[in-house]
Amino acid sequence: MKTKIFGRELQSPIIIGSGPLSYSADGMIRLYEAGAGAVVTKTINRYAAKNPNRHMVACDTNTLINCEQWSDYAMDEWIDREIPKAVKAGVSCIASVGHTMEDSRLCVEALEREGCMAIELVSYSDDTILPMLVDTKKRVNIPVIVKLSPNSPNLLQLARACEEAGADAFTACDSIGPALKIDIETGKPLLGGDDGYGWLSGAMIRPFILQKVCELRKKTKLPIIGLGGIVKWQDAIEMLMAGADYVGVCSAPILKGVGYIQKLNEQMDTYFTTHNYQAIHQISGLVHKNKSEEEDGETYHMTYDPLTCRHCNRCIEVCPYQARRFVSESRMEINTEACRRCGLCVSICNCLSIEDKTRA
Secondary structure, eight states: OOEEETTEEESSSEEEOSSGGGSSHHHHHHHHHTTOSEEEOSOBOSSOOOOOSSOEEEOSTTEEEEOOOSOSSOHHHIIIIIHHHHHHTTOOEEEEEOSOHHHHHHHHHHHHHTTOSEEEEOOSOHHHHHHHHHHHHHHOSSOEEEEEOTTOTTHHHHHHHHHHTTOOEEEEOOOEEEEOOBOTTTOSBSSOSSSOOEEEEEGGGHHHHHHHHHHHHHHOOSOEEEESSOOSHHHHHHHHHHTOSEEEESHHHHHHOTTHHHHHHHHHHHHHHHTTOOSGGGTTTGGGGSOOOOOOTTTEEEEEOTTTOOOOOHHHHHOTTOOEEEEETTEEEEOTTTOOOOOHHHHHOTTEEEEEGGGO
């Protein structure tokens, strides 16, 4: 599904977040050819980063911890070689720039001149991002995106200040941390560096990022790149419904290969077709129109479909109140006095659903 950002057409709504895969022009071209709509560079700084050995490790399924700093190419290499090469190949390039105004002021004009479609500012400190934004807006004519951190104690206040200072869009959000993973055979951290700490990305952080995007959408009408925890197509739809306008992806193509980008595109297209949606804006922020309502005992009614039931017994096993049981192959019984209507069983089993009698 094609879409537009800042008036520029993208081949898909997937925007690859700044990270290991966008380490160079070659990496960015590979992502673009795999179906990405736009690609954000690894963060550009005056100096090349000297990352420790073992700076990225898998943490459970579809989740990463990394202690990378920024690009291991210095600023001049991006300006002189990497950006021109990626732009020439047709990549819609967004330059990630950090982490101080001393860094951004040295390169943003050159990055615009070399063909970047936008600048994404990132900082480790809330106190730094606003001065970076104000200065960058004076220097360039291309859009400026502010990347927000979920670790910020005042994320919404910061976003409001950035919007007032001229931000054109937000990326929400960066990784969460610090985080730690330990080798239980040696007792040592699995990551290198001074303390073995890193930053968490991937599936584990998605619920936190969804909430941040949901709250951010209440406060701004600016475009939002929803980044954090999207590893399957259902996650992408959730992120859009929370209020994002674009699907930010970083960890999934690292763990599953860049070919997974095309798969995500195809699966999202299928969802849009089967649900009769023609454009992303039709579902962006949909959750704000469909807030949960408190059901009372009269309207909250769980139904069971014996035709789809595989008798896995998961809904029975997870019930804390022992309220479910099979009385025959095709009949399930609920002890209504024991059931607290917590909804856990429905969330894990496709043969169960909640029927709202007020809408019947």
